[in-house]
Structure formats: structure tokens, C-alpha cells
Amino acid sequence: MTETVTILTAKLVRTMDDAVPTGTGVAIRGGRILAVGTPEVLAQTYPDAETDDRYADKVLTPGFVEAHAHMGGLDSPYFVGYFPRTSPDGTPLPGAQSFQGVLDALKAWDADLPEGAPLMASGFDTLFFPGEVLDRHALDSVSATRRILVIHASGHVATASTAMLEAAGYDASTEIEGVVKAEDGFPTGELHELAAMMPFMSLAGLDLSKGLTNEKGMYNYAADARNHGCTTATDLASFDVVRPGGLDLLAEVTGREDFSLRLVPATLGAMTKSAEEAEQMAGLLSSLQARATDKLHLGSVKLMLDGSIQQYTAKLQEPGYVCGHDHSIWNTDAETFRAQLSAFHKAGLKVHVHCNGDEATEVFLDTMESVLAESPRWNHRHSVEHSQLTTRAQYKRMAELGMCANIFSNHIWYWGDQHIDLTVGTDRVQRMNAARTALDAGVTIGLHSDSGVTPLDPLATASYAAERRTPTGRSWGDAEKISVKEALEAITIGPAYLLKLDHLVGSIVPGKFADFAVLDRDPFEVAEPKELRDITVFGTVVGGAHFPSPVLAAA
Structure with missing residues (x-):
């Protein structure tokens, strides 16, 4: 029996694909995209199609991709952050x-x-x-x-x-x-x-042997993503894939029709403390990849090198912190890190490495070069996570080594003034979160929130990289601004590539999943990047299924 073709009409479809950049309709069958064009031409191509006009006055973009966030553990209801x-x-x-x-x-x-x-x-x-x-x-x-x-x-x-x-x-x-x-x-x-x-952690009520995830938390995470136009998101320090019963929970919940998110759990490989442990975990993760589904993507690992810049625990090269404070700590020593990276790389897994400071990035690059010499592997796409102080020279090396950068642009807003005054100073801030340099060096980038460290809101995240202004209006250096188009690419097709999912999500092209963000206006037409933060998200479409946000439900 032939599946029904549905033509979704829209005020505008922004595909994020330069071959066919816009349309006013998109044809869908079986949860996949068939074609983009005008409703009239699509109806001629698919004469038996049903027309759905529910988004006739809305803008459709690819569903946003959040390549560095956390599904549980940091979203306590007892919140004492500065920004509501x-x-x-x-x-x-x-x-x-x-x-x-x-x-x-x-x-x-x-x-x-x-x-x-x-x-x-x-x-x-x-x-x-x-x-x-x-x-x-x-x-x-x-x-x-x-x-x-x-x-x-x-x-x-x-x-x-x-x-x-x-x-x-x-x-x-x-x-x-x-x-x-x-x-x-x-x-x-x-x-x-x-x-x-x-x-x-256990004394505070978190039993890590049972993971940080439960069914309610998964639905809350998916709802938060839906409310901000996000259809694919990571859990980038997951315990669930390797803990007893954890993968069963992920598979069961993501497999439900009412679950509105494609989930990419990256197992915290930093838990391993020896080459033997890393190799054992790598073998287990490789064996479990067969359980992946359209909404559960497996095969990613998270490693950690340094700490946090605003906490002075990140590893910085000279001249270091301007205030003189330096509590920097290696979360993983160089020998153990090499054993971890080698094991997961050889197993064919995708590796994300936490590197806030430029010294941490340097260690990752040196180790990556050594591991690649020992075990050549094309198209690995291992990524520097946060990549906040990565230098021009390091970005050039990353391009040569086939690596990606997942840049924490939210820092420009949430700690923008503090980084100027208290951590790295005016000069290094202008070189911080250097998206322009990364792109010019040929490195594919994503922009991320690290939710729950900062809120999951891809349009806001994109705006910070294009605007580079703090809440008080101070500049983070115009030389590292990227265009609105580049910023939108860095929350769609860029992170999709970084996650090795760009053949499935990240743009509206035939054959990919029918995943869309539903917006009130065209993000390409904002007068200033900060206006991206004012765009209303009416919900998402995931595999052709509709998930309205509370904004649309109340309309």
C-alpha cells in the first residue's frame, strides 16, 4: 500500500540548502521529505497528495540541532542562577x-x-x-x-x-x-x-548507577527542545547507554509516537581510568550500535580534559588568567586521555572532548595527531567541545586533522562582562569563541548551549555568535562575528555534520527526515542579530508528526 503524500504549505520554507534555498511548500511521505517548491508545482508532481495548510502563515526551517546539551542532572528545581x-x-x-x-x-x-x-x-x-x-x-x-x-x-x-x-x-x-x-x-x-x-552526588540524591535520566526527565527535555524549535539534541555525558536497563529506557521512550526529539546520547568515556577500561567500554558501545533507531542515535563518546574558565579551573596557555587566579585542573591526565582517545577512535566511535582552554585544545590536537598516525581513519569528525580559547593556529591544525568545533557562544552573553573584567581580559575576549576564524580555517562548527548550564535556545545561541555583545552592550570583538546565515547554519547543518547525521537532518532536502521548526517569521530577514531572540517558535515537526508548543496551543 502506497503511503500518503502530504504537502505542507507555509508562508516560507527556508531549507538551509543553497541548491533550493526557499519554497512555500514541502512534500512529505513516510516521515521523509520528498520535495520543496510551491504547493501548485508539488500538487502537479504528486496529484494524489493531501494538502495541509496549518502552517500557511508560518515559516518552516530545518529543525534545530543542539550538539552539546545535557538531559538531566543540572536541572534542579532549586535554582539560584543569576539570570532567570x-x-x-x-x-x-x-x-x-x-x-x-x-x-x-x-x-x-x-x-x-x-x-x-x-x-x-x-x-x-x-x-x-x-x-x-x-x-x-x-x-x-x-x-x-x-x-x-x-x-x-x-x-x-x-x-x-x-x-x-x-x-x-x-x-x-x-x-x-x-x-x-x-x-x-x-x-x-x-x-x-x-x-x-x-x-x-549520591549523598545529594543522585544515584549515578541508575543514571540521571528517567521517563519524566526525557519528556521534559523533549518539551524544552520543542518549545525552542529543536528536533535533534545530544545528552553529552550520558550514563544510560552502558548502565543496566538504561538503553532499554532510551529505546522505549524515544520509540513512542508522542516523543518529539531525536536523541543522541554520548556516553561519558571519561569514567574509564585505564586503557583496559577504555577498550572494554569501546567494545561494548560498538556492540550496542545495532540498537540505534531513527530517534535514537548511538556511537558517541564524551571525554574531558580541563574545567571551566569562569571557575578558573580550565587549562589556559600564557598569559593565563588576567586576575592571577588559577585553580586549573586536568580532569584526565595525558596518558589516560591518550588511552581513551585511542580506544574509542579505533572502535569507530565519534568522540567529543571537553576543552575550554587553549592548553586543553593543544593537548587534544597533539594526542589526535599521534592517534591518527597510529590508526588512520577518515571522516572521524572528532570535535573540540566548547572550544572557547582555541587559537587560529589550532583551528588550522583541526582542519588538517579532520576535526570539528562545537563553540559555546552562549558565554558571550551569560558571562560576557565577567570574562572581560575577571577572567581573560579585553584582548583575549576578542579572540574567544572565534567562530569566524574557525570557519575561515575550514573547520565545520556547531554552536551550543550546554543546557542546563545555560538555557537550550538555538536561535538565541545563534544570535550571540553573530552579535558578540554582552548584556551591558560591551563588544566581544567584531572581527569574530559571523553572519546570520552562518549562525543559522551552525544550529542546523553544521552540528548535524558534527554529529555525523547531516545525511538525515539539518536541512530540508529530499530524503532527509521531515524535521522542521515552525516560526513566526523568517530568521534571515532580521534587521539585527539580536532580533533572532525575539522570534516566536510555534513548535516542531519531527518525522512528519506535529508537536505544537504552548504558544501555538494557546493561539
Whole structure:
């Protein structure tokens, strides 16, 4: 039986494909795109087609692709970030715009929680409160008995209360890199990077053996993506593919007709601590790729080198941090990293490596060159994740090595002023998140949010790379601006290529999935890049299925 052809009409179809850049209709069959054109010509080509005019006054673009985000773990309802945001389920999270406001919010939540329950909050960033210190004493002023853990906005630093430190067995005798100590030798409560932070996760109520994902969290993530026009997204530090029952959950939920997202989980290969462990995980992940589906794409791995620039834990080359602070930590030492990269590369997997600082990027490039010499592999597309201080010379090497860059352009907005004043200074900011340099060097780029570090909103993410202005209007250097078209490519076909999915998503061309973002206007026609942030998203189409956002439902 021949499947029905449907012609979706639109005010405009923006394909992100230069061969046929626009149309006013798109023909769909079996969840795939047949053709783009005018409704009249499409109806002549497919005379038995049904016409669907629900988007006749809307603009269709390819569904946006978010190549670096996190499905769970950083979206606590106890949010103390500086910028207000909306949780994936639509709940407003006002955050806290003063240090006292942070403590007041924690006290209010403490009063509502049952005795003995831990309190884990997220989003705090000390850079917005100069002179204030969130240490164990500050948290003890909230409660002297409750186990409290505050995850900082970057996800690379946390602060624990005294009760939480005691529960973890941390005291003056603790010798773990990243555990900050006071003059008396006792931990201050501040914890830098994974080795120091991980023992507290289960105490805060996160059982990593069960992953960070559940059915409700998956639907919340998909709804958040839908509300912002995103049809494909990663979970870029997943435990679920390799934990017992985790892959079954991912496959079952993504396989449902009402699930509105193509999911790309990247397993946290940084968990491996030896060549043997890395090879074992690589073999397991390779064997599981047969379970991939149209809405569950497997075969990606996440590795980690350095930390966070705004937390001073990222690895920077000279001249380093302008303030003189440097708490930089290698999350993975060079020998272990080489063993990891080699194992996953040889297994044919796609590798994403967290590199905020340029020194971390240099280590990745050196290791990549060595691994490729030992095990040549074309079309690997391994990517530098965040790539915030990657230099011109490094981008040229990346192009030569066949690598991609996933650039964290949201930093231009969320920490733009702070990076100028407190971390790298005016000169290096102008070279930071250098999308223009990357493209000119021939490197394919994506732009990302790192949700929940910053909100998942691809149009906003694109606007920051094209505008390069902070919330106070200060410039991040016009030389690294990219055009609106290039920015839109970096949230569609660019990240699709980076994820090795550009044959399936990222543009509206025959044969690809019928995945669209439904917008109120043409993003190519904004007068200024910042207007991308004002475009209304009415929902998405995923494989020809319609997922209206609350905005459209209320219309």
C-alpha cells in the first residue's frame, strides 16, 4: 500500500540548502521529505497528495540541532542562577540576583524539606557577587544539620555544607585534588572538578548507577527542545547507554509516537581510568550500535580534559588568567586521555572532548595527531567541545586533522562582562569563541548551549555568535562575528555534520527526515542579530508528526 503524500504549505520554507534555498511548500511521505517548491508545482508532481495548510502563515526551517546539551542532572528545581530561566517542564525559575537572595532561597527550601533530606541547588556563580564567598560557613547559616550541596553554574565546581562534608568523610586529612582547604587545613566546602565532587552526588540524591535520566526527565527535555524549535539534541555525558536497563529506557521512550526529539546520547568515556577500561567500554558501545533507531542515535563518546574558565579551573596557555587566579585542573591526565582517545577512535566511535582552554585544545590536537598516525581513519569528525580559547593556529591544525568545533557562544552573553573584567581580559575576549576564524580555517562548527548550564535556545545561541555583545552592550570583538546565515547554519547543518547525521537532518532536502521548526517569521530577514531572540517558535515537526508548543496551543 502506497503511503500518503502530504504537502505542507507555509508562508516560507527556508531549507538551509543553497541548491533550493526557499519554497512555500514541502512534500512529505513516510516521515521523509520528498520535495520543496510551491504547493501548485508539488500538487502537479504528486496529484494524489493531501494538502495541509496549518502552517500557511508560518515559516518552516530545518529543525534545530543542539550538539552539546545535557538531559538531566543540572536541572534542579532549586535554582539560584543569576539570570532567570524556565525549567524544561515550563516552570519559571526566577534565580537570585543578590548573594543574600541566594541564601534566602536556600533557607526557604530548607524550611519546606523534611528533616534528613538533602538539598541540592544549582546555577550559583560567584562572579556575579564580587567579594562574597559561598563556603561551608555560608551554607551552615542556612542549616547547621542539613546536607546541602550547591552546584555552580558551570557544573565544574560545587560547595558543600559542613554536614555534607562530614557525610562524605571529608576533613583535614582528605587529600583529593580540587578539595579547597582553609588555613586551618579543614575543607572550605568548595570542590573543584570531578574527582572532588563525585563522592557527593549520591549523598545529594543522585544515584549515578541508575543514571540521571528517567521517563519524566526525557519528556521534559523533549518539551524544552520543542518549545525552542529543536528536533535533534545530544545528552553529552550520558550514563544510560552502558548502565543496566538504561538503553532499554532510551529505546522505549524515544520509540513512542508522542516523543518529539531525536536523541543522541554520548556516553561519558571519561569514567574509564585505564586503557583496559577504555577498550572494554569501546567494545561494548560498538556492540550496542545495532540498537540505534531513527530517534535514537548511538556511537558517541564524551571525554574531558580541563574545567571551566569562569571557575578558573580550565587549562589556559600564557598569559593565563588576567586576575592571577588559577585553580586549573586536568580532569584526565595525558596518558589516560591518550588511552581513551585511542580506544574509542579505533572502535569507530565519534568522540567529543571537553576543552575550554587553549592548553586543553593543544593537548587534544597533539594526542589526535599521534592517534591518527597510529590508526588512520577518515571522516572521524572528532570535535573540540566548547572550544572557547582555541587559537587560529589550532583551528588550522583541526582542519588538517579532520576535526570539528562545537563553540559555546552562549558565554558571550551569560558571562560576557565577567570574562572581560575577571577572567581573560579585553584582548583575549576578542579572540574567544572565534567562530569566524574557525570557519575561515575550514573547520565545520556547531554552536551550543550546554543546557542546563545555560538555557537550550538555538536561535538565541545563534544570535550571540553573530552579535558578540554582552548584556551591558560591551563588544566581544567584531572581527569574530559571523553572519546570520552562518549562525543559522551552525544550529542546523553544521552540528548535524558534527554529529555525523547531516545525511538525515539539518536541512530540508529530499530524503532527509521531515524535521522542521515552525516560526513566526523568517530568521534571515532580521534587521539585527539580536532580533533572532525575539522570534516566536510555534513548535516542531519531527518525522512528519506535529508537536505544537504552548504558544501555538494557546493561539
